[in-house]
Amino acid sequence: MKNIFNFKEFLSHLTTQPGVYRMYNKNGIVIYVGKAKNLKNRLSSYFYSKINNRKIEILVNNIQSIDVIVTQTETEALLLEYNYIKLYQPRYNVVFRDDKSYTYIFLSNDKHPRITMHRGTQNKKGEYFGPFSNRFDIQKLLKLIQKIFPIRQCKNNVYRIRSRPCLQYQIGRCLGPCISGLVDEQEYKVQTNYVRMFLTGKSNKVIDKIVTRMEKASIALHFEEADRLYSQIKEINTITEKHCIFKNIFLNKNYQDNIDVIGLAYDYGIICLHMLFIRHGKVLRNSNHFLELSISTELMKVIQKFITDFYFSNKKTLEFPNSILIHFNLPKANLLEDLLSKIAGHKINIQYKLHINDICYLKLAKINAMNALKSYISQSLIIKKRFIALATFLKIDNINRIECFDISHTMGEYTTASCVAYNKNGPVFSDYRHFNIDGILPGDDCAAIKQVLFRRYNKNIEKNKIPDLILIDGGKGQLLQAENIFSALKVSWNKDHPVLLAISKGKYRKTGLETLFLKTEGKGIFLPHDSPELHIIQHIRNAAHNYALSSHQKKQVKIQCTSSLERIKGIGPKRRQKLLKYMGGLQSLINASVEDIIKVPGISFILAKKIYHSLNY
The missing domain is CATH 1.10.150.20 (5' to 3' exonuclease, C-terminal subdomain)
Structure with a gap:
């Protein structure tokens, strides 16, 4: 079965800013990580462009959901992509490299080491820094490094036969080690060591060493040397200040600290808290949390309770930070600090007034919170609009809850049934249920529907959990069984309230050609393929199908592994x-x-x- 990811709905409220996207399969596993200068344009290309690559086609068919994290520049996106690839090791990030490895920055082990881009097997003697997924971004980075640290990038065959310095030496971008006696051997080693430290995230140490040398040169009245060193420091500061994530990885003196950053966005009575989890100066992951705020509830009290509950409920699996950065004034933050410190076993600081190095992370969290909230509200509003359209189609006053049933089996064996529940805000996962079906003829879907409906509804049900609409994946036969069951029910709640609706995939089993049955007599109903009421029915039906299929597969594996x-x-x-x-x-x-x-x-x-x-x- 192809994916049920509604890409049109997802793309309709996607930002055009740069950032990183993660694609998930039906099991919630990250299968691909990518970066984009324009997230909307890049992700649209997967679904609207003609795909000639079989591997990309397989990837797209396996997408169940996508989430994005917005960055301020494309370079930030590159570095964040690198961190996520290292963290998740997604399957398709390897497949897409045309059977080649990722690109690395290579520092050779020659007498005068060369820095260059490397792709392929790592059989050369030297040091590899990476991996990076985009060679063009590495080329930009190498140009920046060459501007700051003048070590050679020329190939060895050119380096060995030169009789005079090249243009790079003339413009001060290489020390000219190819010409004997032109460069101080010790100086070349120093610059090589600076590159090594810079690429391993120790830029602060590089600056400290250069500052020391600059001071010594000034004392010795070597002003030209001091000016050159000052320019080198200035270039390092320029590159690290230009990009937020660059700065925190390569410059921040506390880059070994663990920090959690919380960005807040609020609108339409909904709070979005976007959390960045930064470990050793790298953004390892992010998450969005949505909370509903009633009129009588104070915003800060809700946030304070959420922070307490989040860290307390995840205390066994979470690596606690040293600091939590926020951009809002949280009342009684000191009490929350004490509580979290006790849970973590070490001191945790909640910081409101931030150092300039941390502001960019907070800005990043705020941007992502606003984008996530916008996306969430759009999604909720779309579902509500579709609920209204469906209620109008069925000629009922209102739909607050829909339950849908589906049957799954393999040639009549290991039969299971699923029940999924939706309200106007989307799926109600806590009310999802699966049922093992026994005592029926193999492959009898009508008998399976009869059994699962009886087990689900032949009991007392809370008023707010009585569905307004019951969807059944099937045709007239399944609908007839449902009517018979409901007429035979002896329950205290109003069994005549739910509307029964069967949805049949039809002869060709193509999406958009479904037939709807409200009665067991007469012809079915066909809705336009672009109608919102059909979209919500398809969406819920597919959710029930996936849930039934996953339950069936688990049961099948369990039985096959049983003696x-x-x-x-x-x-x-x-x-x-x-x-x-x-x-x-x-x-x-x-x-x-x-x-x-x-x-x-x-x-x-x-x-x-x-x-x-x-x-x-």
Whole structure:
């Protein structure tokens, strides 16, 4: 089955800013990480452009959801993409490299080391920094490094045969090690070491060393040398100040600290808290949390409660930060600090007035909170509009809750049923249910629907959980069974309230050609393929199908991994152990006769016959 990801809805409220996107499959696993200068344009290309690459086509068909994190520049996006690829190691990030490896920055192990871009097997002697996914971005980075640290980038065959310095030496971008006696060997080693430190995130140490050398040069009255060193410091500061994430990875003196950043956005009575989890100066992951705010509730109290609950509920799995950065004044922050410090076992500071190095992270969190809230509200409003359109189509006053049922089996075996619930805000995951179906003829979907509906509704149900509409994946046969069940129900709640609607995929089983049945007599109803009421029905039906399929697959795997003896009634763990021990294994037991099985202590003649027939027929 193809993915049910509604890309049109997702793209309709996507930002055009630069950033990083993560694609997830149906199991919630990140399958691809990418960056974009324009997120909307880049992600649109996956769905609106003609795909000639089979690998990309497979990726798109496996997308279940996408989330994005907005950055201030494309370079920030590159570095964040690199961190996420290292963290998640997505499957398709490897597949898409045309059977080649990622691009690295390579520092050779020659007498005069060369810095260059490397792609392929790492069989050369030297140091590799990366990986990076885009070679053009590495070329930009190499130009910046060459501008700051004048070490060679020329190929070895050119380096060995030169008789005079090249243009790079003339413009001060190379020390000219190709010409004997032109460069101080010690100076070249120093510059090489600076590059090494810079690429491993120790720019603060590089600056400290250069500052020390500049001061010594000034004292010795070597003003030209001091000016050159000052220019070098200025260039490092320029590159690290230009990009937020660059700055925090390469410059921040506290880059080893663990920091959580919370960005806040609020609108339409909904709060969005965007959390950035920064470990060792790198943005490892992010998450969005949405809270509804009633008129009588104070905003800061809700946020304070959320922060407390979040860290307390995740105390076993979360690596606690040293600092939490916020851009709003939180009342009684000192009490919250004390509580979180006790949970973490070390001091946690909640910082409101921030150092300039941390402001960019906070700005990043705020931007992402605003984008996530905009997306969330758009999504909720779309669902509400579709609920209204569906209520109008069905000619009922209002729809607050929809439940949908689907059946899944493999040629009649391992039959399971699913029930998913939706309200005007989207799926209600806490009310999702799956049912194991027994006692029916293999492949009888109508009997399966009859059983699951009886089990779901033949009991007392809370008033707010009585569905206004019940969707059934099937045709007239399934709808007839549903009507029979509801007419036979003897319950205290109003069983005539829910509207029953069957949705059949039709002869060709194509999306958009579904037939709807409100009655078991007469012809079905066809809705336009672009109608909002059909979209919400398809969306909920597909959610029920996926949930039924996942439950069925889990059941199938569990049964296949279970011993044949475990499926025989009357054979518990102790008897099973005795049978296997006495017979010398399962294969010997299968080959044994009824007379042989009776000899096992505790096994009667009737039970022996039952075991024999179960294992041989």
